Amino acid sequence: MSRKLKIGIAGLGRMGARHANHFNALTPRAELIAACSPAPHELEWAATNLPDVRTYSSFDEMLENETALEAVVIASITAAHAEQAIKAMQKGLHVLCEKPLSIDAEISQTVVDTYAKSIKQYPSQKVMCGFSRRFDASYQDAYAKTRSGLIGRPTIFRSQTCDKRDPSGFFINFAASSGGIFVDCSVHDIDLALWFLGEDSVIKSISAVGVSAVSPGLDAHNDRDNAVGFVEFWGGKIAYFYTCRMMAAGQEDSTEIIGTEGKLTVNMQPQMNLVSIYESTGIRKEIPQNYYDRFREALVNEANEFVACCLDDKPLPLKLSGAVSAVRIAHALQESMISGKKIDFDEAGTRIVPTLNGH
Amino acid sequence: MSRKLKIGIAGLGRMGARHANHFNALTPRAELIAACSPAPHELEWAATNLPDVRTYSSFDEMLENETALEAVVIASITAAHAEQAIKAMQKGLHVLCEKPLSIDAEISQTVVDTYAKSIKQYPSQKVMCGFSRRFDASYQDAYAKTRSGLIGRPTIFRSQTCDKRDPSGFFINFAASSGGIFVDCSVHDIDLALWFLGEDSVIKSISAVGVSAVSPGLDAHNDRDNAVGFVEFWGGKIAYFYTCRMMAAGQEDSTEIIGTEGKLTVNMQPQMNLVSIYESTGIRKEIPQNYYDRFREALVNEANEFVACCLDDKPLPLKLSGAVSAVRIAHALQESMISGKKIDFDEAGTRIVPTLNGH
Amino acid sequence: MSRKLKIGIAGLGRMGARHANHFNALTPRAELIAACSPAPHELEWAATNLPDVRTYSSFDEMLENETALEAVVIASITAAHAEQAIKAMQKGLHVLCEKPLSIDAEISQTVVDTYAKSIKQYPSQKVMCGFSRRFDASYQDAYAKTRSGLIGRPTIFRSQTCDKRDPSGFFINFAASSGGIFVDCSVHDIDLALWFLGEDSVIKSISAVGVSAVSPGLDAHNDRDNAVGFVEFWGGKIAYFYTCRMMAAGQEDSTEIIGTEGKLTVNMQPQMNLVSIYESTGIRKEIPQNYYDRFREALVNEANEFVACCLDDKPLPLKLSGAVSAVRIAHALQESMISGKKIDFDEAGTRIVPTLNGH
Amino acid sequence: MSRKLKIGIAGLGRMGARHANHFNALTPRAELIAACSPAPHELEWAATNLPDVRTYSSFDEMLENETALEAVVIASITAAHAEQAIKAMQKGLHVLCEKPLSIDAEISQTVVDTYAKSIKQYPSQKVMCGFSRRFDASYQDAYAKTRSGLIGRPTIFRSQTCDKRDPSGFFINFAASSGGIFVDCSVHDIDLALWFLGEDSVIKSISAVGVSAVSPGLDAHNDRDNAVGFVEFWGGKIAYFYTCRMMAAGQEDSTEIIGTEGKLTVNMQPQMNLVSIYESTGIRKEIPQNYYDRFREALVNEANEFVACCLDDKPLPLKLSGAVSAVRIAHALQESMISGKKIDFDEAGTRIVPTLNGH
Structure with a gap:
């Protein structure tokens, strides 16, 4: 032992x-x-x-x-x-x-x-x-509640990964190798979407848009600092995402899972801890400044669970193939954002290539 | 009509x-x-x-x-x-x-x-x-829920009336005629206590303390700018109060009703409206700056209910005698705060005067 | 007077x-x-x-x-x-x-x-x-703060109109004449988007998806009970919307305005009033059950402001032409949701009709 | 190392x-x-x-x-x-x-x-x-902010330790050896009061009341299941406490530190994690069910800090003598609650024994 x-x-x-x-x-x-x-x-x-x-x-x-x-x-x-x-x-x-x-x-x-x-x-x-977010206590609680049937059939999934604005310009330099904002940031939200909506969900269509609001240099890398996209799945499920690199207050990673009988949210009001500050301008809460502030415990949990699976030969809590699915979706969102075109998939999940007669 | x-x-x-x-x-x-x-x-x-x-x-x-x-x-x-x-x-x-x-x-x-x-x-x-607070929609909802038995038997009542600090010194000049902070401010909380715990509640003891933290001039008027007191009732019920005139953020009038089966709170997180402000220092909510900001709707409601009772000859929602009970309690709290002595009452609510042999 | x-x-x-x-x-x-x-x-x-x-x-x-x-x-x-x-x-x-x-x-x-x-x-x-929401005190406060420059340049606008599930099936019967969920519900959010992002914003593209999760009968009317869509504007601004008719808890109409220097939210945590209920299952807040619960004061405010403009010959706070813009956008979202196709517009806001060579 | x-x-x-x-x-x-x-x-x-x-x-x-x-x-x-x-x-x-x-x-x-x-x-x-609460990240943050002068001079301290109702009757059996509710529960709040208001604070008076609302058997042990008390300190500082063993929702340990320029609160809205549950009765948050749910991280932190002090020969973050001060105050509150008498102390902190002529 x-x-x-x-x-x-x-x-x-x-x-x-x-x-x-x-x-x-x-x-x-x-x-x-x-x-x-x-x-x-x-x-x-x-x-x-x-x-x-x-x-x-x-x-x-x-x-x-x-x-x-x-x-x-x-x-x-x-x-x-x-x-x-x-x-x-x-x-x-x-x-x-x-x-x-x-x-x-x-x-x-x-x-x-x-x-x-x-x-x-x-x-x-x-x-x-x-995918560290899967090891966060709040996401795990939301997942357990979803599995228990508390919200009926999960139908709409909204999630965002929003970073505090970094005036150093790090992201612009990183853009060349990051794969783009959907691949770098939203991949977490996409992984969560597949977790909550079903790993076997088959994509029907993808559409995305983005802007470079504070880092115009990103355009040269086919990237943006704000992006919105949705993924429609066959069988009546939708995931939609927002990601941004210019939040003023800090890290704002929040999620909603909307089911036919109820809804669960995770982190709709970010907070650093349980302190509130009352001052002449109102009541203020500080919030996490970066991903690690928010997900440190999840990463420690991930380490411990991984080790337990290895030592006790237990099945891992997430499948390796999911990592590919998430990246594929992230790429399609990034492509749609840059091309300005919606991308469609057939019921097998195979991309439909538009022909001369339209798609 | x-x-x-x-x-x-x-x-x-x-x-x-x-x-x-x-x-x-x-x-x-x-x-x-x-x-x-x-x-x-x-x-x-x-x-x-x-x-x-x-x-x-x-x-x-x-x-x-x-x-x-x-x-x-x-x-x-x-x-x-x-x-x-x-x-x-x-x-x-x-x-x-x-x-x-x-x-x-x-x-x-x-x-x-x-x-x-x-x-x-x-x-x-x-x-x-x-007593305008009785006409506030939130207090009315809390009262209806309490009456419905939702929290069991109401037992502990906590309430505070806290004003934003007014650097003009108005309160010091007003102190001479205000009756003191318990009479001027806490009388609302005391009235609410009697409403929630029962208008027929009989006082068993009263004890209070206070400080003049930002307005030392109040001492000359036998008043304070911060005060804490409790009222013990026969039959196992306690109300305790805090009142202050130096809040930085604004008006903070909040109440808790703790019952044997649950608890209700009113305004534990003051807010001006439904807006939140996300900025580099965190997430901020503005709050009411004065009593009227917070209770304007209650006052309008009071006006309409009073008129309806007059025109339709309906019983008034609060008894006039309650106003005397509330002032009596407020005075006893003020007295206890100034004298530094606890005041006891017998089961008929009659004040027990300490004798040479103690009380 | x-x-x-x-x-x-x-x-x-x-x-x-x-x-x-x-x-x-x-x-x-x-x-x-x-x-x-x-x-x-x-x-x-x-x-x-x-x-x-x-x-x-x-x-x-x-x-x-x-x-x-x-x-x-x-x-x-x-x-x-x-x-x-x-x-x-x-x-x-x-x-x-x-x-x-x-x-x-x-x-x-x-x-x-x-x-x-x-x-x-x-x-x-x-x-x-x-457009009653413009007369809501919270939206007016958020608008004033946005105009004051508090959040920099408004860039991303997220808003949702979500109704409590109505098991009576009213919406299905209403679907034939409602114009669809984007026209009936999101038109409010679209109007707000134009208000916050600028009435002169020119549409660049529109894309939407929807599902009928609890009212499959809506499909026959080319409608859905859940819909997600985005509107991209020329000049680097995006509005995205969610609307639904199956919320379990009640009316959830919330909005985020994300600027280059900060963010404002309106009603991210719906609430009926200032009461919280503590019971064995946790802490509960009741929320508005319908549009009127949430926006009654806004409607009264609208009536008073309209009358004041008439009597005092003051300019109205919103232009009539905006009502057409909002309906046009709503229709395009509805069309995109049903056709499954993204709709593009040129810099003059004129719709681009895809040709045989693609669009 | x-x-x-x-x-x-x-x-x-x-x-x-x-x-x-x-x-x-x-x-x-x-x-x-x-x-x-x-x-x-x-x-x-x-x-x-x-x-x-x-x-x-x-x-x-x-x-x-x-x-x-x-x-x-x-x-x-x-x-x-x-x-x-x-x-x-x-x-x-x-x-x-x-x-x-x-x-x-x-x-x-x-x-x-x-x-x-x-x-x-x-x-x-x-x-x-x-005193594990001193090692909680939120209390540590509030303390650092207080020390930094953010709220001016700390003046009023409110804190409560409230346990979820335990229908097993454990507390009644435990009452004989617990020292009473102020000694068992409020000692944490008292220790925090001394931390925030100054370890050298000298007691001026103590007064407390209590009721046995759900466990009448406690009276036989000179104990109560709900208690309210205040401690007045020389120099214009007040701490007041509430403690209870019958909370419906769970563990509710919250604190307010009110200073001349601002206020800090810790855990005014208890929460188990970052999940909110939207269901037909409203929006619900689950809360910690016991002390360990709430303070596990603080206990781990305490262990690590203690070990670091031992290994690195650093001064401990809290003085041993504080533990005696806190217990003394807790005992006086318990005594006052049972005797129904206020207890006074002179400026040296020595208890004033009432004489035949009153005190």
Whole structure:
């Protein structure tokens, strides 16, 4: 029972360092034994903050040397996710990979395909893409209530990922590699939509629009800083999304699940904590300033649940294939936003290509 | 059905002008025909704002000349309330008197006694002291729910009247004639306590403390700008109160009714309207800045209900004697706050005077 | 100053009776002198509730006989709005017409055109289409704050009109004449979008989807009980809408205005009043059950402001042409929802008809 | 840096098991090496849930055998707290003792006195009484804001500890040893009052009342299930408290800190998480059902901060003497509630004994 899962982590950047701290200190059944990063300052950070963890400047080297390794957490740059995940799988390791597997849906699919093969060889192998919001206590409560039938049949799903405005212009530089705002931000909302409306939901149509309100430079990258889109599913279900990078107050990630008999909302009034401030201008609540402020506990929970699934050989709470579905939808939203065209799909979910006679 | 009650108003100061507007324009079954005030600028206000209303510089003159008058609304200075109410009653008129009848409980009692005699002569006569909070839609809803048994037996009652800090020092000048903070402010909360816990509740003990946090000048008037007190009733019921004159954000009048099976709250989160403001410092709600911002609708409602009771000869929703009970309790709280002594009452509600051997 | 505007009302159904009460009792500067309805039970209602008002079974008759009439309020069935408005205008009367002028945009336009001519003959004539939400105190506050620059440049507008589920099936029967859910419900949100984003906003594209989740019978009328749509405007502004007829809790009409420097929300947490109920299942707030619960004060405010504009010859707060714009957009959303096609417009706002070579 | 503090725990009941889990799994810098309990079923629980921890049936035995021990966590029955704390101190161990040190203020004082002597021998020794609420993120935020001057001078402090009604009657049986509702529940609020108003605040008077609304059996133990009390401090500061054991909805522990320039509130609207439930009866929020639901994170935080202070020889965030002050005040409130008498203190904080001539 007190055996600990031996874990290595790839990438010690902003998210990587958080994961490293979680697995090192807040995941009692895990033991972080190794970490790798090509960035010298990240390795320095590890030397100070993870003194008991061996460090490497390359992923391959870590895999080669750490023969006791049982699982890897991949929090490197997105472009490295798929390759590292595949290499780790081929060694029989469990994998927790930060989202997305890749901003490219086809490459994402290869990760899923590799896992499908790998699991035949390693039947207990666990590979999960980290959609952290699924591990948030409020989303889990809303999901349990939805499953219990409290709101009847879930029909309309609204969700938004809205970041506080970052005047540093980080997003513009990041735009080239982010896959776009729907892929980078809304992919969380899309994953939630599939969770609540059914992972087997088949897309009927997609339409989106966007504007660059405060970062006109995004247009050059075929990206926007505000975007609205909807996804219609066969069988009478709709998900619609808003995402933005210019919120004044902070991180505003909220969700509504509307069913035939009731509705559930998550975080309709963001709040940092339980304090209210009464001052001459009114009553004020501070709110989370970033994703981590809001979802730190979810990430810790994710770490613990992943480890428990590996150690106890339990089924993972989310399927790897969902990560591909979410990215595919995100890409279609991004495409629709840029092209200005609605995209239709047949009942098998296959895209309908418009012909000369219209679609 | 379309007959209108002919009304005269005494006093056109801050509250008087509001009442005049309500009876003139927002009480369809009333007709404001006359108004009086000893203050020339108030009569000028009336000339402009109530052009169809005859004005007088004295109450007696108004009563003498306006032979068609059916009811008077008394919103003059507190010291004039009792005398004017008694004079109007003696003419057989209906009376709506602003609270308090008097800051002196004995004088208040004479108004009640006069009414008890007068109603024998004029059986349809209505005399009401305007505890406006009873006409607020939220308090009425809470009361109906309490009566329905929703929270079991009401046991603990908490209520506060908290004014926005007024840097003009108005309260200090007013302290000499206000009767003190419990009489001026908490009397509303005390009236509500009697309403929710039972008008027949018998006091067992009273204890209060106060501080002058921002207006040290109040001490000279035996008053304070913050006060806390409780009233224990025989039969296992407690009301406790907080009142203050230094709130930063605005008017904060909130109430909790705690029963053996549930709890109701009124206005635990003050708000001016349904708007929320998201800005770099968080999410902000503006709140009412004064009593009128919060209770304007209640006052209009009071005017309409009073008129309906007069025209339709229906029982008034609150008993005049309650106004005396509330003032008596307010005085005892004020006394306890100043003397630093708890005051005890026997099961008949008679004050127990401590003897040399203790009480 | 105390002159009263003489008003006649057409239609005494659900909304008509409310308007009649407002103009009769809660609009001090108005005098309701006449009312008409072809429905005998509505005239009976008037005989009881509006005893001082003369009644007619036809609109023409009312106009002919009531020579003192200065203004009419049109609250008859939608199909009669345009004709009655035009007839009244031609008599030189002021007109307050319930929304929509017509479910047909071309007919709506004829009302606007008639007014353009009529006002040359009667320069003080006021004709307004009753978008009541503009008279709600919270929306007015949000609008003033937006105008003041508090949120920078308004960019994204989200609004929803969501009705409580009505198990009687009323909506299905009404679907044939309602113009559809976007025309019947979202027209309010569209009007608000134009108000906040600018009345001169030019549409770039429209896309919508819908489902019939609880009223499958609506499909036969080309209608749905849940619909999501967006309107993209030239110049980098987006409005998106949700509307539904199956809310469990009650009326949920909420709005967000997202600007480059901040955000305002209206009614993100619906509430009936300021009471909270604490019981074994948690803390509960009751919410408005229908449009009137939520917007009664706005309707009264609308009546008073309309009357003031007529009596004082002030400009109306909203332009009649806006009513046509809102209906045109609503129709395009409805069309897009039914056809499954996105609709594009050029920079002049002219619809682009897709050609054989695609659009 | 990665050295871990070796810890033993005394008591594995409800709170003890929680502490054991926190120190075992959620306090990375601690190593729980031993546990003791006289209760066989608690030791069985440890065998299953703390397999790596050595267990003992007596505290003395644990202390004797575990020579590597550096700190003990005392979560045994209240009556054992003081003796165990003193024994551990005498061995030079760090001590984290659950509140209260004792329900008897004099015994509590002996713990403080022992520490005062012990620290001369062991200058790095840390002894803390676990007022867990001080480690809650919201209270810490409110405290930091208060210290920063945001609300001016803190003047009025209101706080309540309200438990969900427990129909099992547990409290009645517990009443005999709990010290009473003020000692058992309000001691947290009192400690917070001293924190926010100043640890050096000197009591001027105390008055309290209570009722047994749902558990009449409490009267036999000189206890109540609802109690209200206030503490007046010299220098113009007041704290007032409400505590109850019959809340319908759940745990409602809320606090207001009112200063001369503003106000802060903590948890004025309890909530379990960020989910809202929309159903036919309105909008509902679930709330914490017990103290642990609400303060789990605070307890984990407390464990980590205590360990950090021990390992890094940092000053503890709260003084041991405060635990005695809080218990003394709680006792005086309880006494006042039972005797029905107000208790006065002179400017040195010495109780004034009423004489034959009154006080």
